[in-house]
Amino acid sequence: xxxxxxxxxxxxxxxxxxxxxxxxxxLVISLRAISGLPLYQTEQTGYPHVIVPLILAPxxxxxxxxxxxxxxxxxxxxxxxxxxHSQHGAKTWKDYFRFNTDHKVIGIxxxxxxxxxxxxxxxxxxxxxxxxxxxxxxxxxAATYNSLFSTHAVLMIFVFVIPVFAxxxxxxxxxMIGAPDMAFPRLNALxxxxxxxxxxxxxxxxxxxxxxxDAGWTGYAPLSTGAPLGQSFFNLGVQFAGxxxxxxxxxxxxxxxxxxxxxxxxxxxPLLVWANLSTSLLVVAATPFxxxxxxxxxxxxxxxxxxxxxxxxxxxxxxxxxxxFYSHPAVYIMMLPGFGIVSEVISTHARKPIFGYRLMxxxxxxxxxxxxxxxxxxxxxxxxxxxxxxxxMLTTLLIAVPTGIKIFSWLGTxxxxxxxxxxxxxxxxxxxxxxxxxxxxSGVMLGMVPIDIHVTDTYFIVAHIHFxxxxxxxxTIFAGIYHWFPKMxxxxxxxxxxxxxxxxxxxxxxxxxxxxxxxxxDGMPRRVADYASQFGNWNLLISCFAFMLxxxxxxxxxxxxxxWRFGPxxxxxxxxxxxxxxxxxxxxxxxxxxxxxRVVGGxxxxxxxxxxxxxxxxxxxxxxxxxxxxxxxx
Amino acid sequence: MYGxxxxxxxxxxxxxxxxxxxAVMLSINWDGQEASTAASKIDDLLNVMIxxxxxxxxxxxxxxxxALWKFKxxxxxxxxxxxxxxxxxxxxxxxxxxxxxxxFGGGYSWKVLDEIEKPAKNPLTVDVFSQQYAWSFGYPGKGxxxxxxxxxxxxxxxxxxxxxxxxxxxSFWVPEWRIKxxxxxxxxxxxxxxxxxxxTYQLVCTELCGFGHATMRAKxxxxxxxxxxxWVAGLKEKVPQPLAESVVQDTETxxxxxxxxxA
Ligand code: HEM
Ligand SMILES: [Cu+2]
Ligand SMILES: [Cu+2]
Numbered sequence: 001x002x003x004x005x006x007x008x009x010x011x012x013x014x015x016x017x018x019x020x021x022x023x024x025x026x027l028v029i030s031l032r033a034i035s036g037l038p039l040y041q042t043e044q045t046g047y048p049h050v051i052v053p054l055i056l057a058p059x060x061x062x063x064x065x066x067x068x069x070x071x072x073x074x075x076x077x078x079x080x081x082x083x084x085h086s087q088h089g090a091k092t093w094k095d096y097f098r099f100n101t102d103h104k105v106i107g108i109x110x111x112x113x114x115x116x117x118x119x120x121x122x123x124x125x126x127x128x129x130x131x132x133x134x135x136x137x138x139x140x141x142a143a144t145y146n147s148l149f150s151t152h153a154v155l156m157i158f159v160f161v162i163p164v165f166a167x168x169x170x171x172x173x174x175x176m177i178g179a180p181d182m183a184f185p186r187l188n189a190l191x192x193x194x195x196x197x198x199x200x201x202x203x204x205x206x207x208x209x210x211x212x213x214d215a216g217w218t219g220y221a222p223l224s225t226g227a228p229l230g231q232s233f234f235n236l237g238v239q240f241a242g243x244x245x246x247x248x249x250x251x252x253x254x255x256x257x258x259x260x261x262x263x264x265x266x267x268x269x270p271l272l273v274w275a276n277l278s279t280s281l282l283v284v285a286a287t288p289f290x291x292x293x294x295x296x297x298x299x300x301x302x303x304x305x306x307x308x309x310x311x312x313x314x315x316x317x318x319x320x321x322x323x324x325f326y327s328h329p330a331v332y333i334m335m336l337p338g339f340g341i342v343s344e345v346i347s348t349h350a351r352k353p354i355f356g357y358r359l360m361x362x363x364x365x366x367x368x369x370x371x372x373x374x375x376x377x378x379x380x381x382x383x384x385x386x387x388x389x390x391x392x393m394l395t396t397l398l399i400a401v402p403t404g405i406k407i408f409s410w411l412g413t414x415x416x417x418x419x420x421x422x423x424x425x426x427x428x429x430x431x432x433x434x435x436x437x438x439x440x441x442s443g444v445m446l447g448m449v450p451i452d453i454h455v456t457d458t459y460f461i462v463a464h465i466h467f468x469x470x471x472x473x474x475x476t477i478f479a480g481i482y483h484w485f486p487k488m489x490x491x492x493x494x495x496x497x498x499x500x501x502x503x504x505x506x507x508x509x510x511x512x513x514x515x516x517x518x519x520x521x522d523g524m525p526r527r528v529a530d531y532a533s534q535f536g537n538w539n540l541l542i543s544c545f546a547f548m549l550x551x552x553x554x555x556x557x558x559x560x561x562x563x564w565r566f567g568p569x570x571x572x573x574x575x576x577x578x579x580x581x582x583x584x585x586x587x588x589x590x591x592x593x594x595x596x597x598r599v600v601g602g603x604x605x606x607x608x609x610x611x612x613x614x615x616x617x618x619x620x621x622x623x624x625x626x627x628x629x630x631x632x633x634x
Numbered sequence: 635m636y637g638x639x640x641x642x643x644x645x646x647x648x649x650x651x652x653x654x655x656x657a658v659m660l661s662i663n664w665d666g667q668e669a670s671t672a673a674s675k676i677d678d679l680l681n682v683m684i685x686x687x688x689x690x691x692x693x694x695x696x697x698x699x700x701a702l703w704k705f706k707x708x709x710x711x712x713x714x715x716x717x718x719x720x721x722x723x724x725x726x727x728x729x730x731x732x733x734x735x736x737x738f739g740g741g742y743s744w745k746v747l748d749e750i751e752k753p754a755k756n757p758l759t760v761d762v763f764s765q766q767y768a769w770s771f772g773y774p775g776k777g778x779x780x781x782x783x784x785x786x787x788x789x790x791x792x793x794x795x796x797x798x799x800x801x802x803x804x805s806f807w808v809p810e811w812r813i814k815x816x817x818x819x820x821x822x823x824x825x826x827x828x829x830x831x832x833x834t835y836q837l838v839c840t841e842l843c844g845f846g847h848a849t850m851r852a853k854x855x856x857x858x859x860x861x862x863x864x865w866v867a868g869l870k871e872k873v874p875q876p877l878a879e880s881v882v883q884d885t886e887t888x889x890x891x892x893x894x895x896x897a
Contacts, residue, residue, distance in 0.1 A: 310820025
């Protein structure tokens with residue numbers, strides 16, 4: 001028992017959480033007692049005796065779990081063992097439940113955790129659609145409904161789409177650039193362990209008096225500043241999810257900039273690496289804004305700071321400016337890594353170099369820059385300074401250009417290739433091109449102020465976000481999971497089940513989200529538990545497709561679990577890809593490479609006679625005498 | 635190299651598909667009834683966008699399916715495609731042409747926006763008061779009388795709605811007018827509408843405002859001026875004091891510091 005308390009791990013983590021929570025509770029109560037205040041403040045926005053423990057308990061858990069052990073020992077001048085690799089690699093499944101500094105273990109931890117939240121969020125979507133299948137109130141009341149769609153969206157965005165990309169890149173990116181690990185492995189592990197804490201806070205808010213947060217994932221003030229306690233769980237959860245993304249992004253930036261294998265110049269990086277470089281640039285600069293916005297709401301609720309309290313001179317619209325200054329870039333945080341995945345998958349399965357590789361990379365950077373200048377397109381009817389609308393409209397429309405470049409270049413990559421569609425990853429990548437085009441088109445329409453005035457805050461928006469998030473991000477996530485499944489698990493998945501999952505998802509996505517455009521334009525507002533009966537038939541149809549879409553995800557789950565356990569062994573390079581991660585065994589050895597590879601050419605030199613991307617250890621003899629020249633434009 | 639592609643046939647397919655999709659899409663009245671001068675302008679813009687979008691969509695679909703049909707690997711073919719890395723002229727084209735298209739769309743939208751928001755000489759001002767979960771309306775030009783849950787306006791006269799939220803943000807939307815504007819506590823926001831069809835419509839709240847959001851609606855009646863005058867004359871109550879106090883300066887077009895506006 002005593003040993004379990006001393007050793008980092010779950011017992012010490014639980015004790016740490018308890019101890020910190022108790023300390024926080026005691027602190028609040030004693031401070032209030034000293035100040036002669038009533039001990040418990042249970043106005044709905046108050047509850048300091050709950051909030052302070054909620055801030056401290058996760059930190060206590062992280063400390064107890066061992067996230068800070070090495071640093072604390074170092075800071076205290078105690079002996080540390082720099083090359084102690086006891087926290088590295090996974091030998092049994094139990095190692096995935098430890099503080100582990102191996103990027104491959106962390107990648108899998110991320111992916112499994114985020115998919116857990118995907119299924120919880122998906123279950124909420126099913127409840128939402130069950131309620132909406134008919135007009136009137138059937139299974140949940142209006143207040144619960146508001147909590148449901150709010151948590152649904154928050155789980156999907158903050159603990160599924162954003163971090164699952166970080167998970168995939170965690171696994172793949174160091175291998176791709178020929179690095180033995182991420183630049184800061186302990187920071188990497190800490191980033192991961194903050195994520196489940198955020199998810200627990202979001203889901204745990206259902207236990208709060210007054211129910212889970214219900215002001216939408218956007219949490220607009222003053223609805224949020226006056227909402228019941230659950231809102232504070234959201235404010236805090238975002239801090240942990242946000243800190244996790246920022247730290248991971250810093251880690252990616254340093255890893256990409258400093259740890260590329262010799263010979264891997266920027267122009268030889270696979271596009272997945274470019275995509276994560278761009279995403280990380282967005283995350284480090286934008287995420288602090290949502291953290292700030294949520295802190296301000298929390299302070300307004302708890303300490304009456306009046307940032308957004310109009311009665312005390314606060315400014316309501318400024319919340320939206322701060323929020324969207326993060327949340328518009330966030331939509332690209334949720335899309336750029338997917339662009340990277342699709343580039344890898346399409347080039348490999350079309351056996352062709354990426355068409356216009358440099359323009360593809362530059363388009364990513366163009367999106368990064370432009371996406372900081374468009375946030376107020378979410379606010380065209382918000383009552384902001386009206387002069388801002390036209391410039392924001394023009395920048396928004398311009399951002400379609402780099403996005404279009406990407407679509408056309410993927411199509412160009414297919415021409416004169418040898419397209420293989422046997423793998424589910426390629427099917428998802430190809431379907432993504434068409435589905436995402438629809439989301440892009442509706443996005444351009446929404447960018448036009450007069451159209452937006454009519455359709456904003458209607459089901460048209462719900463259709464748009466799902467075409468870009470489900471048809472866009474989630475399709476690329478599936479493409480990536482199927483593509484790297486053999487590398488991560490050392491097993492092959494079942495392509496037949498994969499195809500069923502693919503077709504079910506494709507039909508389900510279109511069937512669910514296409515009609516939402518129509519009912520939105522025709523007058524159905526979003527975020528409503530009840531609606532005019534004229535929309536009843538459409539909603540019933542939408543719900544049927546949604547249930548189908550939900551059900552086929554179980555096939556995916558089954559395929560992944562069973563194939564991971566019993567699938568046929570995967571060869572090192574089942575897709576005959578060029579990039580470095582495919583040149584090592586599946587799964588890769590513990591430190592990735594016995595000897596760092598040497599990069600001698602671009603990543604997509606399919607069909608170029610004698611071209612190589614990288615030369616692995618022990619291959620020295622085969623190095624071509626002269627590097628193959630890159631074939632120019634025809 | 636691309637001369638090997640049946641460009642003419644592909645273009646023909648794209649044009650045919652664009653025409654087919656546009657024909658279907660334009661034959662449906664997506665936005666429902668038009669009942670304001672802004673509505674037809676916005677719908678025209680939408681229709682132009684539908685044609686352009688159909689073209690973009692057709693282009694992507696034809697390009698994708700042609701490639702899948704023509705360049706699909708034969709079973710067992712392990713060879714690679716042709717090592718084409720790009721084509722500078724094509725890349726410049728698909729950067730420039732979309733830029734021109736979206737800038738055209740931007741200019742057109744700007745023009746529509748200007749037109750639908752142009753103030754008329756003799757507008758009628760109506761105060762909109764929103765609170766969880768009810769709408770009420772004041773007529774400052776008519777002795778500041780007050781109507782709860784029912785908005786009447788005369789047809790063919792520009793109305794300037796001045797919106798004043800009392801608690802949280804609400805949003806004023808009459809789908810047939812195509813006009814929407816948030817009601818923001820602490821500031822006054824404005825929407826300009828010229829209803830041009832007599833009838834009864836619904837005012838829908840489109841900004842999440844709490845558990846009663848879905849049912850926060852009001853009746854909208856557009857009627858001939860004579861009838862409207864009679865209806866206003868029948869209103870007895872004045873705007874209640876707390877609501878009247880919420881009528882503050884319009885910071886949307888005149889972002890003066892709050893102290894000057896008197897929040
Ligand atoms: C089976 C799949 C899904 C279904 C049926 C579904 C359904 C819905 C519905 C009906 C709403 C609107 C609620 C309302 O406004 O009344 C909604 C909102 C939303 N969903 Fe989903 N969803 C699904 C998957 C996803 C995924 C994968 C994501 C993210 C990647 C996502 C992100 C969102 C967001 C951001 C909102 C907006 C919430 C808000 O307005 O605050 N959804 N979903
Ligand atoms: Cu945006
Ligand atoms: Cu509302």
